[in-house]
Amino acid sequence: MLPFFVYGTLRPGEPNHDLFLRGRTHAEEPATMRGVVLYDGPGYPYAVEEPGSADGLVTGEVVTARPEAYGELLRSLDLLEEYAPGDPANLYERVERPATLDDGTVVRAWVYVAAPAVAVRLRAWGKLIEGGDWRARR
Numbered sequence: 438m439l440p441f442f443v444y445g446t447l448r449p450g451e452p453n454h455d456l457f458l459r460g461r462t463h464a465e466e467p468a469t470m471r472g473v474v475l476y477d478g479p480g481y482p483y484a485v486e487e488p489g490s491a492d493g494l495v496t497g498e499v500v501t502a503r504p505e506a507y508g509e510l511l512r513s514l515d516l517l518e519e520y521a522p523g524d525p526a527n528l529y530e531r532v533e534r535p536a537t538l539d540d541g542t543v544v545r546a547w548v549y550v551a552a553p554a555v556a557v558r559l560r561a562w563g564k565l566i567e568g569g570d571w572r573a574r575r
Contacts, residue, residue: 439545440547442468444475447500448572460506464500468539469536470494470495474495476559477566486556496568529552530549536548
């Protein structure tokens with residue numbers, strides 16, 4: 438039961454946090470993730486994997502689900518992100534990656550990143566969010 442690294446509309450104070458996470462979490466801790474960059478989407482961001490990129494640092498939170506809510510939360514987030522394992526039409530892929538909490542602890546977490554075809558389009562024509570913090574871009 439991995440926690441989730443959230444970087445956009447699922448962060449505390451954002452619209453999908455209350456809809457999907459309220460009452461289902463045990464902990465929400467500020468964190469960063471290396472090897473990804475953010476691109477602006479239509480009202481939400483996309484994380485795009487960029488291993489080795491000097492700019493590849495995204496700000497977000499590691500959200501740990503309450504054990505009894507984990508299965509339902511995983512299904513709900515997969516639906517929100519329109520993710521189905523192995524579906525070539527996915528906009529996002531759910532992958533396991535390391536995230537670093539503010540105290541320096543590294544944890545493995547699920548993160549939704551742009552699917553390969555989406556990532557290619559974003560790299561070519563997307564608007565990069567400088568600094569990797571979706572909130573700060575506003």
